[in-house]
Amino acid sequence: MPERRCRFGRFLAGAARPLGPPPVTDHSLMLRIIDSASRFAGLIAGWGYFLIALMLGYEVFMRYLGDPTIWAEELSRMFLIWATFGGAALLLHRRQHIVITLLTDNLSPGARRAQELFVLAFIVALSGVVVYFGSGIAYDSFARGRTTGSMLDVPAWWSQVSIPACFALLGLQALAEAVRVALNGIDTAAPQRIDH
Amino acid sequence: MSSALAEETTLRITLQLPMKSHLGQNVALFKEKVEALSNGDVSVEIYDSAQLYKDSEVPQAVGSGAIEMGVASLTRYVGDVPAVDLFYMPFLLNNEELVRKAVAPDSPVRAPLDEAILGTGSRVLWWQAYGGVVLLSKDAPLKTPADIEGKKVRVFGKTLGEWIKAAGGAPTLISGSEQYIAYQRGTVDIGMTGVSGVKSRRLWEVMDTITVTNNADIEFIVVVNEDFWQGLPEQHRAWITQAAREAEQDVRDRMASIEAEAYAMAEENGMAVYELSDAEVTAWKAAAQPVYDQFAADAGDLGQQVLDAARKLAE
Amino acid sequence: MTSLLILAALFALLLAGIPVAFALTGLGFGLLAVGGFSPLMVPQGLLSSADSFVLVAVPLFLLMSNVLLKGGVGRDLFAAVQAWVGHWPGGLAVATILSCGIFAAISGSSVATAATIGTVAIPEMTQRGYPRRFVLGLLAAGGTLGILIPPSIPMIVFGVITEESIISLFLAGIGPGLLLMALFIGWSVLYASFASDYQPSPRSSWDERRRTAIRAFPTVVLAALVIVGIYTGLFTPTEAAAVGFIGALVVVGVILRTLDWSKLRDAVAEAMTTTVAILLIVAGAKVFGKAITLYRIPQDISMFLSEHISSAGMFVLLVALVLLVMGLFLEALSMMLIMVPVLSGALFALGIDPIWFGVFFVVMVECALITPPVGLNLYVIQAVGKATMGEVSSGVWPFLAIMLFSVLLIFWWTDLVLYIPFKM
Ligand code: NA
Ligand code: NA
Numbered sequence: 001m002p003e004r005r006c007r008f009g010r011f012l013a014g015a016a017r018p019l020g021p022p023p024v025t026d027h028s029l030m031l032r033i034i035d036s037a038s039r040f041a042g043l044i045a046g047w048g049y050f051l052i053a054l055m056l057g058y059e060v061f062m063r064y065l066g067d068p069t070i071w072a073e074e075l076s077r078m079f080l081i082w083a084t085f086g087g088a089a090l091l092l093h094r095r096q097h098i099v100i101t102l103l104t105d106n107l108s109p110g111a112r113r114a115q116e117l118f119v120l121a122f123i124v125a126l127s128g129v130v131v132y133f134g135s136g137i138a139y140d141s142f143a144r145g146r147t148t149g150s151m152l153d154v155p156a157w158w159s160q161v162s163i164p165a166c167f168a169l170l171g172l173q174a175l176a177e178a179v180r181v182a183l184n185g186i187d188t189a190a191p192q193r194i195d196h
Numbered sequence: 197m198s199s200a201l202a203e204e205t206t207l208r209i210t211l212q213l214p215m216k217s218h219l220g221q222n223v224a225l226f227k228e229k230v231e232a233l234s235n236g237d238v239s240v241e242i243y244d245s246a247q248l249y250k251d252s253e254v255p256q257a258v259g260s261g262a263i264e265m266g267v268a269s270l271t272r273y274v275g276d277v278p279a280v281d282l283f284y285m286p287f288l289l290n291n292e293e294l295v296r297k298a299v300a301p302d303s304p305v306r307a308p309l310d311e312a313i314l315g316t317g318s319r320v321l322w323w324q325a326y327g328g329v330v331l332l333s334k335d336a337p338l339k340t341p342a343d344i345e346g347k348k349v350r351v352f353g354k355t356l357g358e359w360i361k362a363a364g365g366a367p368t369l370i371s372g373s374e375q376y377i378a379y380q381r382g383t384v385d386i387g388m389t390g391v392s393g394v395k396s397r398r399l400w401e402v403m404d405t406i407t408v409t410n411n412a413d414i415e416f417i418v419v420v421n422e423d424f425w426q427g428l429p430e431q432h433r434a435w436i437t438q439a440a441r442e443a444e445q446d447v448r449d450r451m452a453s454i455e456a457e458a459y460a461m462a463e464e465n466g467m468a469v470y471e472l473s474d475a476e477v478t479a480w481k482a483a484a485q486p487v488y489d490q491f492a493a494d495a496g497d498l499g500q501q502v503l504d505a506a507r508k509l510a511e
Numbered sequence: 512m513t514s515l516l517i518l519a520a521l522f523a524l525l526l527a528g529i530p531v532a533f534a535l536t537g538l539g540f541g542l543l544a545v546g547g548f549s550p551l552m553v554p555q556g557l558l559s560s561a562d563s564f565v566l567v568a569v570p571l572f573l574l575m576s577n578v579l580l581k582g583g584v585g586r587d588l589f590a591a592v593q594a595w596v597g598h599w600p601g602g603l604a605v606a607t608i609l610s611c612g613i614f615a616a617i618s619g620s621s622v623a624t625a626a627t628i629g630t631v632a633i634p635e636m637t638q639r640g641y642p643r644r645f646v647l648g649l650l651a652a653g654g655t656l657g658i659l660i661p662p663s664i665p666m667i668v669f670g671v672i673t674e675e676s677i678i679s680l681f682l683a684g685i686g687p688g689l690l691l692m693a694l695f696i697g698w699s700v701l702y703a704s705f706a707s708d709y710q711p712s713p714r715s716s717w718d719e720r721r722r723t724a725i726r727a728f729p730t731v732v733l734a735a736l737v738i739v740g741i742y743t744g745l746f747t748p749t750e751a752a753a754v755g756f757i758g759a760l761v762v763v764g765v766i767l768r769t770l771d772w773s774k775l776r777d778a779v780a781e782a783m784t785t786t787v788a789i790l791l792i793v794a795g796a797k798v799f800g801k802a803i804t805l806y807r808i809p810q811d812i813s814m815f816l817s818e819h820i821s822s823a824g825m826f827v828l829l830v831a832l833v834l835l836v837m838g839l840f841l842e843a844l845s846m847m848l849i850m851v852p853v854l855s856g857a858l859f860a861l862g863i864d865p866i867w868f869g870v871f872f873v874v875m876v877e878c879a880l881i882t883p884p885v886g887l888n889l890y891v892i893q894a895v896g897k898a899t900m901g902e903v904s905s906g907v908w909p910f911l912a913i914m915l916f917s918v919l920l921i922f923w924w925t926d927l928v929l930y931i932p933f934k935m
Contacts (some may be wrong), residue, residue: 046779057756084794097533098532159562
């Protein structure tokens, strides 16, 4: 485990044991800022899901008292959107996205490094595309003053802007990972598997 | 690009409902008409059952030009044009004659709404009738607001929810696909749907009474991206407009018989159909005033304009 | 031809090690760009997929099972079941299956079920001399009950794609879930009566039975509350997940007092990781799905199927074969996300009940989870049981055969699936 961790990182590090991110030897402030931002986003995402549970529990309770809320259903959808895309960067940092390692497990270290750089470049490019087109959508809704037109009737861009914002973070994190791989090589520990 | 290619137009249309629904059939009719009129120069591809976009996404998808055409319920535009909720104002347009007057292409109710929607980047090609909203219950009809006092009622939108709340019930958002089981298991006590939904979802298996409230009128609109439209050859626009008119006329004329058939099927399958008396409608209307107050606050000058126009139609 | 090219491109991206979620999104974008369609569909598709109240159930069910897991409920459950049935012939194996089944009723995930029960059952069973292969295979297969017995994350996803009722899907999974448990138990007892190299567990004292049962009782009540609540319409599946999570906090935080602050933080962080990984794939599949829809691939395949296949039996057989083969290589949930939209168009014409099809599909997904080389349950049992891939793989074959046999049974006797949701 690397020594340097922000306050939020300590909590999340527990979950990543025993296969955390590769020990880094770079001291670039920029990379650490990006890591921290991703960790913070992941922390918020986790407790965002937690908050959804409490809101919906409250909603059921109130419904049986005959006074259902108008906000629980919609806020929980908005939290789901933000949390889901917001967690993407942290999962990339920890290599916790679901990956098929059938072929890549058998590559030589040199080839693995090239492969990893290819994957990260792919993610950077994809993030660029999503940020470019996604920000147009959010800006359009913002400029028109479009609302969701639902029970709560909040501005539509509140959820739409999650896409460019979270993919910008993902793209930055992918760049940071690419810099690390280019400078330090790759983590040889087995990839983290996660369940579903 | 060669001129021969430039004369071909492909219209992709996204819709939420399946092809076998009467709105799907209506879009198929449009396709048939426009392809025949243009001898195939204008071709139509239909993407039904929300393969591409959910109903709620259509305003943004067509307005941004991500797809050429789409079908959405009119009230989906409430986020852009709050005045469209006029059609959900309780008991405002509660018979076929009034609805026909209100939705005529040049009516003082529809024309300003079409104009406002054009401002979002989508041109309204035609309106599709979907029918009135009814309430469903078990054992007894819902004659007055007292019959829903304290009960859980399925709703599918903000304004309908406000109405139920104003009338004393507890509105609960239930999606179309969970409707059947929500009635069967009693998640809600009272159902709300367009009457054709009773037939397509076989709701007579789980509810036994329809109260014909016609408290709201459900309309769908077919929209085309305005930039795309302006880029089309004059002749193509003429063909499309003509086919759209014919499709609109067809579904409007059929609506009464579609509804009558749905009621007949419901009765055949054991449902009681209860028509409200004038006195009962008055009682329901009286309880709905907060919804009108909210509309006045939300829908601005345009809202007031179309509300006045709609009330004038009723005189 | 285009379909094959697209499939090849997808496999190439996946095998190159690009995360499944981004491979699907990226290929979707590529197809839109090449076909001259609007790239705005990429952000629109991502947003649209996550803007779903039904999918809110995914993180909530994961939170519920993670909190219970951190509170040591897996161990308690296994101890209780073992105390009651452990001394039977093959009793430990029976206890393992029963524990998997009970844990499946509080977890929406196969991998979580396999890991939870595997952690306690594998050492216990190998100590008693059960052959390792049998133990590993039993746990890998038993874990897959997690997605057949409700709640079930793949069923939630299936319901979202096909617009079918999640409640009906959940209820429809109960019958086949119990059937599969019975078949697994039958096989274990049969196996044990022919194998002589294991020592039966001693009969537990009544005091032991009572003590362990009391500890496991609150969890069983919680599982029952969730499913009965859904069945009776007390709450929607998403609400049931929220209520279940709050109930789980009460069970392990207040009643059993085995959850502390740091365990809660871990549970929250792990639920987040799993949710994000799953839902990003759902989002990527939506973008990819829009692109292939515009290429008219699902429509063409549906039309081909309805023109060339006239009987439901042929269709199901064909789909089962395709899923079995694809399931060797594709991650299970991605397989569902890619295949269901393509196949569901043909169901109506063939008279196949979509709820039945959903359950059938989930059983095939279970098979995919335990067939090498790509199967998440294999990986998990490999890690938990400190075994090689070869050991686990060779142990799962009998169970895979049993699962395929259960597909035959639910095909011939559809009421196994449809009785509980529609006729009860
Ligand atoms: Na389960
Ligand atoms: Na597999």
